Amino acid sequence: MATSQIETVSTSADKAKLAAAGLLVVGGVAAFYLLGKQDLWLRVVVLLVLLAAAVGAFFTSAQGRELTAFGQDAIKEMRKVVWPTRPEATQMTLYVFAFVVVMALFLWLTDKTLEWVIYGLILGWKH
Incomplete structure (x- = not known):
């Protein structure tokens, strides 16, 4: 049985993408509460847009690509299972x-x- 080693190289661009994703999540939650006097639909739209941007920023980083590859591998393995x-x-x-x-x-x-x-x-x- 061969063991695979995963080598992760974190560049400053990836760190910046992760930081941006975190800031977008925090910003989305903060905007939701700071816009408390606005209509609910506007607050929800702002929150969803910022969360979608955070998800996009995360999945463009190396960690996001690794998570996507892991998910694809998990789906391949699920297809092999005899239910x-x-x-x-x-x-x-x-x-x-x-x-x-x-x-x-x-x-x-x-x-x-x-x-x-x-x-x-x-x-x-x-x-």
């Missing part, structure tokens, strides 16, 4: 429900037994 059929999924769900019921009964029985031993036999308390 269970409906009867298999139903059967496994029933197994899980049965296990939960058995564990609940076991824990209840254990709790009642310990309660009886500690309070009834050891301490002599009556309920």
Whole structure:
């Protein structure tokens, strides 16, 4: 199994893009509240425009391109997965429900037994 090493080189342009994206997000939120006396639709439009600009700035940076590549690789891997059929999924769900019921009964029985031993036999308390 080969291990892949990812080498990241962060240029000052990428750092500037990330800083711009962060400032655009902060600016969008600030503008939303500073325009408090304006109509709601205007405040929302300003917020969405600045957030879209922040997303655009992020995805033009190296980190944004890496995130896009990661997403594409994840989609490729998802296509390789063999999903269970409906009867298999139903059967496994029933197994899980049965296990939960058995564990609940076991824990209840254990709790009642310990309660009886500690309070009834050891301490002599009556309920």
